[in-house]
Amino acid sequence: MCLRVLIVARHWIDELADKLYDAMTRRSKSIVVFNGGLSVSGLQHVGRLRGEVIIPEVLRRILEKRGLKVKQYLTLYTQDSWKAKEAQVERFKEGGEKYAGWPLIRVPDPAGCHSNWVEHYWSDFGPFIKEFTDGKIEVVTTTELYKSRLKEFTKLVLESREKVRSVLNKYRGRKPYEEGWIPFEPICEKCGRIDTTECTRIVDEEHVEYTCRNCGHVGLSLIESGKLMWRIEWVGVWWSLGVDFEPFGKDHAMPGGSRDSCVDLAVNVFNITPPEGLPYEWVEWRTPDGRVVDMGSSDFLGFTPRDWLEVAHPHIFRFLVLRTPPMKKLSVSLHEVPQYYSLYYKAERIYYGLEKASSEEERELLARSYELSYPHGDPPLSQPEQVPYLHLAILAQVVPREKWSSEGLARLKASGHLSDQPTEYGLKRILEILVKAHTWVEKYGPSEMRVELIPLTVAEKIAREVTSPLSEHFRELYERLRALSNWREEDIKEAFIVVTSKLGGESNIKLFYTHLYRVLTGKESGPRAAPLLALIGRDLSLKYLSLIAKSNV
RNA sequence: GGGCCCGUAGCUCAGCCAGGUAGAGCGGCGGGCUUUUAACCCGUAGGUCCCGGGUUCGAAUCCCGGCGGGCCCGCCA
Numbered sequence: 352m353c354l355r356v357l358i359v360a361r362h363w364i365d366e367l368a369d370k371l372y373d374a375m376t377r378r379s380k381s382i383v384v385f386n387g388g389l390s391v392s393g394l395q396h397v398g399r400l401r402g403e404v405i406i407p408e409v410l411r412r413i414l415e416k417r418g419l420k421v422k423q424y425l426t427l428y429t430q431d432s433w434k435a436k437e438a439q440v441e442r443f444k445e446g447g448e449k450y451a452g453w454p455l456i457r458v459p460d461p462a463g464c465h466s467n468w469v470e471h472y473w474s475d476f477g478p479f480i481k482e483f484t485d486g487k488i489e490v491v492t493t494t495e496l497y498k499s500r501l502k503e504f505t506k507l508v509l510e511s512r513e514k515v516r517s518v519l520n521k522y523r524g525r526k527p528y529e530e531g532w533i534p535f536e537p538i539c540e541k542c543g544r545i546d547t548t549e550c551t552r553i554v555d556e557e558h559v560e561y562t563c564r565n566c567g568h569v570g571l572s573l574i575e576s577g578k579l580m581w582r583i584e585w586v587g588v589w590w591s592l593g594v595d596f597e598p599f600g601k602d603h604a605m606p607g608g609s610r611d612s613c614v615d616l617a618v619n620v621f622n623i624t625p626p627e628g629l630p631y632e633w634v635e636w637r638t639p640d641g642r643v644v645d646m647g648s649s650d651f652l653g654f655t656p657r658d659w660l661e662v663a664h665p666h667i668f669r670f671l672v673l674r675t676p677p678m679k680k681l682s683v684s685l686h687e688v689p690q691y692y693s694l695y696y697k698a699e700r701i702y703y704g705l706e707k708a709s710s711e712e713e714r715e716l717l718a719r720s721y722e723l724s725y726p727h728g729d730p731p732l733s734q735p736e737q738v739p740y741l742h743l744a745i746l747a748q749v750v751p752r753e754k755w756s757s758e759g760l761a762r763l764k765a766s767g768h769l770s771d772q773p774t775e776y777g778l779k780r781i782l783e784i785l786v787k788a789h790t791w792v793e794k795y796g797p798s799e800m801r802v803e804l805i806p807l808t809v810a811e812k813i814a815r816e817v818t819s820p821l822s823e824h825f826r827e828l829y830e831r832l833r834a835l836s837n838w839r840e841e842d843i844k845e846a847f848i849v850v851t852s853k854l855g856g857e858s859n860i861k862l863f864y865t866h867l868y869r870v871l872t873g874k875e876s877g878p879r880a881a882p883l884l885a886l887i888g889r890d891l892s893l894k895y896l897s898l899i900a901k902s903n904v
Numbered sequence: 905g906g907g908c909c910c911g912u913a914g915c916u917c918a919g920c921c922a923g924g925u926a927g928a929g930c931g932g933c934g935g936g937c938u939u940u941u942a943a944c945c946c947g948u949a950g951g952u953c954c955c956g957g958g959u960u961c962g963a964a965u966c967c968c969g970g971c972g973g974g975c976c977c978g979c980c981a
Contacts, residue, residue: 390981431981523979546980581981605907605977612979632909632975645975678909680975689942709928713918741941800941844938851939864939878941 362719363676364406367629368413371596374627375419378595382420385411386594386626388585389648390428391455391469393439395476396653397668398634398646400483401681402598405672406631408484409723410596422489425480426588429456429469429492430578432546438651452544452565454578456494475655483656483665484726493578493588500591501584502575507621508534508583509553509574514620519582522612534583537572539563545578582609586616586623594626598677604630631677637684639795654685662791663688664783666724667695673720674698685795692740692784695721703734736777738768740788741800743781745878747789748802749887755785758888766840766885804887805873807894814870814898821863822899824850829893829900838889844881871895 375383387403389395404425411421433439435451442461450458458468465471469492480488493501508515512534520527528534533550537559547565554560554571562569579587588594603610610628617625636646636653646653659668662685671691675681683691698717700706708714722730750759763769763781792800805813831846851860868877877883884892 392981428981434981519979526979582979584981600976601908602976602981607906607979608977609979609981630908680909693942710919713928739941739943745941797942848938860939876940879939879943882941 362673362715364409364673364723365413365719368410371410371627372414372417372419375414375421375595378624380593380595382422383414383595384593385421385423386426386588386592386597387424388426388428388588388597388599390431391472392431392434392649393436393442393472394648394651394653395472395655396634396636396646396648397656397659397683398636398653399476399648400480400656400668401634401672402600402629402631402677404480404484404488405669406598406629406677407596408488409669409673411487412485412723423487424592424594425488425490426496426592427469427473427490427492428584429494430454430497430545431493432544433458433468434649436649439649442651450543452546454494454538454545456492457538457543475657479656479660482660482726483669486727491592493584496588496591497575497578501579501587504587504590505535505574505579506556507590508579508587509559511620515583515616518615518619519612521615522582522607533559534580535559535574535577536580537561537570537577539566539568540570540572541568542566548572548577582612583616585609585613586621586625589613589617589626590621590623595624596627596629598629598631601630601632601678629677632680635680635682637682637687639684639686643682658685662787662795663691664780664787665726667691669726670695670698670720670724673723674716685791688791688795689740689744695724696737699730699734699737702730705734731774731776733774735774735780736769738763738781738784740784740791742768742882743784744788744792744796744800745802745883746886747785748792749804749883752789756782759785762886762888765838766882802872802877802883804871804891804895807898809873810870810895811898813873814901816866816869821859821866824854824863825866825896825899827853829896832884832896833893835889838885840881840885843884847881866899870899 385407387407389399389403407423411423414421431454432452433450433455435448440447444461447461456467456469460467460471462471465474477490480486480490497505512532513530515534516528516530516532533553535550536545537548537550538545539548539561542563542565544563544565548561548563550559550561551569552560557574558571559574560569560571578584589597599610602608605611614625617623633645634653635643637643644652659665667688668683671681671683697706698721701708701714702718702721708717724730746759746762747755750762760769760773760778760781764771764773769777769781828846828850831849832843835842835846851863854860854863864880865875867880868874871877871883
């Protein structure tokens with residue numbers, strides 16, 4: 352037996368989980384509740400996965416392993432008003448301005464394929480949550496909540512409106528709410544706005560009377576059709592779902608900000624224990640032209656979980672989130688996906704003990720982030736095969752899609768990337784990356800990564816341009832390659848070295864390769880010759896080479 | 905007016921919470937291998953740790969005060 356006296360390095364999320372475990376246990380509830388919140392104001396970018404979905408999910412799973420029962424919600428703020436920001440209005444071919452101030456849920460889908468604005472933009476995010484997490488997250492909307500628990504809460508608010516007012520006014524030095532203020536915002540039945548109505552009278556338990564500052568309409572509204580102002584609504588969500596933990600973006604974290612006033616209301620008016628919080632920094636987007644901007648929903652800046660999954664595993668994004676402490680900036684771009692894979696592979700090797708980290712802290716950060724990067728279950732028992740993303744990007748282009756699982760894998764074995772007895776998970780991952788990397792090259796890859804073998808008939812014409820001293824050498828290359836007993840990268844390279852060493856001079860070697868690439872791809876350069884020929888296979892390689900070898904005889 | 909993150913090699917950053925002779929990767933330079941998958945191997949140069957005080961035997965690290973950059977809040981959500 353030995354006592355652990357050394358202070359071991361810990362991952363930030365484990366330290367957080369420790370604190371949360373204590374706080375949750377003190378609440379002595381049979382099931383504790385985690386929540387996240389999103390306003391569906393436009394592009395549902397991946398940045399929103401960070402604080403509202405992935406971080407609480409990982410914490411939940413750690414606490415569940417320690418025996419706690421945790422219910423995780425994600426609340427969509429669908430009653431919020433549509434701000435008519437430029438980027439939002441532009442979504443509509445014309446006339447988008449007329450929806451200014453409408454509740455998001457009532458704004459039509461500009462593309463016309465979903466029943467409203469929320470449904471449309473949520474479709475790039477919602478269905479993919481289960482790919483990025485274990486899927487045990489219940490999505491609720493404030494629109495639904497106002498018909499049930501939030502409606503009860505609204506009644507409570509109206510009853511204690513004077514207390515609510517006095518608390519909120521502590522945070523409103525310049526524009527205090529006046530006596531008699533009724534904290535409810537109905538939807539104007541005439542112009543549709545939710546941001547211009549003012550309650551003038553409580554009619555009965557279920558109805559209020561309002562005036563619309565926009566159109567002047569005076570009407571009656573049910574208290575389930577409208578919303579509470581933000582600072583009250585957030586408390587209402589805590590109250591309705593019984594929230595015990597909820598992270599929040601840095602914008603809510605300021606002293607005297609919404610978080611502070613909500614805690615005040617929770618404790619002093621509604622007599623509930625406010626949830627534990629966690630401020631987090633937003634996710635930045637490195638745009639294709641090299642700028643760095645905060646991702647933004649209503650400004651339509653960034654890319655969606657759907658976009659991510661087209662070109663990369665959810666593991667990689669989880670890894671990036673976990674590797675970065677919550678209050679630090681995290682920048683991502685789709686162009687850098689291949690680098691993210693090599694970072695991830697490094698962490699993977701450290702996790703399986705195949706590579707040493709430079710410090711114990713680094714080891715813990717990377718290995719633990721890797722371990723928690725699996726959306727479902729744990730990492731496999733042994734190290735999966737790692738094939739560089741860019742290598743698979745090339746392979747995916749030179750081998751027809753329907754042959755990836757046969758030819759493709761055979762070539763990876765031939766090139767030594769795969770053993771004869773590959774792991775099941777490694778194989779699965781490679782086949783998945785082939786699909787993703789192929790899409791990546793098309794959508795985000797640099798042009799020099801794009802390889803397409805040109806048709807043999809075209810190649811034949813180009814081959815005729817090879818001048819005779821060079822065709823001599825191409826003939827030799829052809830013969831040497833034809834004689835190879837194994838179509839292996841190493842042997843192919845050997846043949847190239849033998850032939851090119853006879854060319855006498857760098858400029859001739861350059862010319863030689865230029866011709867080769869022009870015949871193969873129509874361009875003057877391409878991926879390294881030996882691996883490329885190894886990838887495209889013996890028969891096809893020899894067909895192309897014979898075209899050059901036979902020309903200008 | 906308030907808050908957060910940051911300031912360490914040319915670049916990107918680690919190290920700071922628990923003080924003990926300044927680190928990594930990329931880039932540079934020299935060499936090797938190789939036409940070119942953002943590749944690999946060997947060697948090498950390069951730093952007033954933003955500034956000023958304080959605590960200490962000892963400070964990049966802790967405390968106080970500045971400066972610079974980025975972001976957020978100021979009663980919207």
